[in-house]
Amino acid sequence: MALLTVKNLSVGYDGQPVVSDLNFSVNSGDYLCIVGENGSGKTTLMKTLLGLREPLSGQIIPGDGLKRNEIGYLPQQTVVQKDFPASVREIVISGFQGRTGLRPFYNREEKQQAEENMRRMGIAEHADQCYRELSGGQQQRVLLARALCATRKILLLDEPVSGLDPKVTDEMYSLIRSLNNDGISIIMISHDLAAASRYASHILHIGDRVFFGTKDEWLADSRKSLKEAL
Amino acid sequence: MIEKLSLYLQYPFVRYAIIVGILISLCSSLLGVTLVLKRFSFIGDGLSHVAFGAMAIAAVFNLTNEMLIVLPITVLSAVLLLRTGQNTRIKGDSAIAMISVGAMALGYLIMNIFSTSSNLSGDVCSTLFGSTSILTLTEREVILCAVLSALVVLIFILFYNKIFAVTFDEAFAKATGTAVDRYNLLIAVITAVIIVLAMNLVGSLLISALVIFPALSAMRLFGSFKKVTICSAVISVVCAASGIIISILAGTPVGSTIVAVDILAFALCFIIGKATGATKE
Numbered sequence: 001m002a003l004l005t006v007k008n009l010s011v012g013y014d015g016q017p018v019v020s021d022l023n024f025s026v027n028s029g030d031y032l033c034i035v036g037e038n039g040s041g042k043t044t045l046m047k048t049l050l051g052l053r054e055p056l057s058g059q060i061i062p063g064d065g066l067k068r069n070e071i072g073y074l075p076q077q078t079v080v081q082k083d084f085p086a087s088v089r090e091i092v093i094s095g096f097q098g099r100t101g102l103r104p105f106y107n108r109e110e111k112q113q114a115e116e117n118m119r120r121m122g123i124a125e126h127a128d129q130c131y132r133e134l135s136g137g138q139q140q141r142v143l144l145a146r147a148l149c150a151t152r153k154i155l156l157l158d159e160p161v162s163g164l165d166p167k168v169t170d171e172m173y174s175l176i177r178s179l180n181n182d183g184i185s186i187i188m189i190s191h192d193l194a195a196a197s198r199y200a201s202h203i204l205h206i207g208d209r210v211f212f213g214t215k216d217e218w219l220a221d222s223r224k225s226l227k228e229a230l
Numbered sequence: 231m232i233e234k235l236s237l238y239l240q241y242p243f244v245r246y247a248i249i250v251g252i253l254i255s256l257c258s259s260l261l262g263v264t265l266v267l268k269r270f271s272f273i274g275d276g277l278s279h280v281a282f283g284a285m286a287i288a289a290v291f292n293l294t295n296e297m298l299i300v301l302p303i304t305v306l307s308a309v310l311l312l313r314t315g316q317n318t319r320i321k322g323d324s325a326i327a328m329i330s331v332g333a334m335a336l337g338y339l340i341m342n343i344f345s346t347s348s349n350l351s352g353d354v355c356s357t358l359f360g361s362t363s364i365l366t367l368t369e370r371e372v373i374l375c376a377v378l379s380a381l382v383v384l385i386f387i388l389f390y391n392k393i394f395a396v397t398f399d400e401a402f403a404k405a406t407g408t409a410v411d412r413y414n415l416l417i418a419v420i421t422a423v424i425i426v427l428a429m430n431l432v433g434s435l436l437i438s439a440l441v442i443f444p445a446l447s448a449m450r451l452f453g454s455f456k457k458v459t460i461c462s463a464v465i466s467v468v469c470a471a472s473g474i475i476i477s478i479l480a481g482t483p484v485g486s487t488i489v490a491v492d493i494l495a496f497a498l499c500f501i502i503g504k505a506t507g508a509t510k511e
Contacts, residue, residue, distance in 0.1 A: 050401075073402050075399065075401050078401075081399065085449050085452060085453050086455040087454035090394065094398060097391065098406035104388040104389065104392075129453070
C-alpha cells in the first residue's frame with residue numbers, strides 16, 4: 001500500500017482553487033519531484049499535504065501506518081529564523097517535538113539520535129554554534145537534520161536548494177539522494193528541471209499541463225508535447 | 231547610603247516592592263524572548279492599554295476586586311491578538327495598534343464621564359506610569375503575585391521545549407504533529423497574566439520596556455536560546471532590583487527608573503557584544 005494516496009484533490013486559497021483534481025500516490029522509497037511554473041500552486045499543495053491548510057475538496061490518505069507525527073518537513077526559511085538566537089543542537093532536537101506529547105523534556109534516546117543526525121548531515125562540529133552564523137548550505141543541513149529527527153519514512157522538501165551556490169546545491173542533492181537510498185521517501189518541490197530528471201523516480205507536473213508518472217514517462221510525454229508544439 | 235537603605239528595608243512596603251519587582255521582572259523577561267522573536271514586541275503595550283480600559287470599566291462599576299474584570303478581558307484580547315498570525319486581513323502590528331489605541335481612548339473616555347474621583351488626571355497618570363502603586367502593596371497582593379509568578383515560571387520550564395519549537399518554526403512544528411494552536415494559546419494567556427501583574431509595577435506605558443529590553447540585551451551577548459533566556463532573566467531581575475533601590479534612595483519614580491536602568495544595561499550589552507563579536511550582524 002502507498003504511503004500517501006491523493007484522490008481528486010483541489011487546493012487553493014479562500015475557496016479559489018489553484019490546482020484541481022490531482023491524483024497521485026507516493027510509495028515507500030519513491031523520490032517524487034513536484035515541478036511547475038511560479039504560482040502554479042506547488043507550495044500550496046505541499047502545505048495541504050502537510051495538513052497546514054485544508055484541502056478544498058478531495059482526499060489525502062496516509063497508508064502503511066504513516067502517522068501525522070512521522071512526517072519530516074524542510075520549509076523555506078522564514079525572516080524570523082535569519083536572526084534567531086538558537087544553537088544548532090537546539091534546533092535539530094526540536095524535530096522530536098511532535099512525538100514528545102506532554103512530556104516536557106527530551107529523553108536520552110532522542111538526544112543521541114539528534115547527535116547521530118547531526119553527524120549524518122556533517123554539522124556535528126557546529127553543534128554549539130549559533131544558527132545565524134552559519135552559511136546558507138549549513139543552515140539547510142541543520143534543518144534537514146531536524147527533519148530527520150521527525151521522520152524515518154517520508155521527507156517533504158520545499159525548494160531545498162534555493163539561494164545556494166552550484167557546489168553547495170550539488171552537495172545538497174547528493175545528501176537528499178543518500179537519504180532516499182536509505183529508504184526515506186522524498187517529495188520535493190523544485191524549479192530545477194535538470195535536477196528533477198536526474199534524481200527523481202516520479203514527477204508531478206502542475207500548472208497549465210498536469211502530469212503524474214515515472215520520470216521516463218514524463219520525459220517521453222515532454223518530448224511528445226514539444227513535437228506537437230513544433 | 232547603606233545605612234539609609236537598611237533603614238528603608240525595615241519598612242515592609244519597601245520589602246514588598248522589591249520582592250514583587252523581582253518576581254514580575256523575572257516572569258516578563260522569560261516570555262519576552264519569545265515575544266520579541268515572534269515579532270510581538272508591542273503586545274505588552276497593546277495589552278496593557280486593554281487592561282487600562284478594563285480598569286476604567288471596573289472603576290465605573292465600583293468593583294472592589296478589579297482583577298475579576300481586568301484579567302479576563304486582557305486574556306481574551308491576548309488570545310485574539312496572537313491568533314491573528316498570518317491568515318488574517320488585519321496583520322499583527324496593526325491589530326495590536328488598533329486594540330491598544332482603541333482601549334486606551336475608550337478607557338479614558340469612560341473614566342472621564344463616570345468618574346467619581348476628584349483627581350482624575352492623577353488617577354490616569356498613576357495607572358499609566360505606575361508611579362506609586364508598587365509602594366502601596368498589601369501582604370495579600372504580594373502573596374497573590376508570588377503564587378502567580380511561581381506558576382508562570384513552572385509552566386515556562388515545563389513547556390520550554392515546546393515554546394522553543396513553536397517560536398522557531400511554527401509551520402514545521404505544526405506539520406510534524408505539535409499542537410501549535412494549543413501552545414500559542416498558552417503563550418497568549420501567560421502573556422496576559424504577566425502584563426496584568428506588571429501593571430502594578432511599572433504601569434501600562436512602561437510594560438513593553440520590561441518585556442523587550444532584557445531580551446534584546448541578552449540577544450546581543452549569546453547565540454543559543456537557552457543562554458539568551460537565562461541571561462535575559464538575570465539582566466531583568468538585576469535591573470529591576472537596582473532600579474527600585476535607586477528610586478527609593480533618590481526619590482525618583484519607580485517605573486521610569488527601572489526602565490532607565492534597563493536602557494543602560496542594553497547599551498552595555500550592545501557594546502560588549504560588538505567588542506567581543508558575540509553576534510555577527
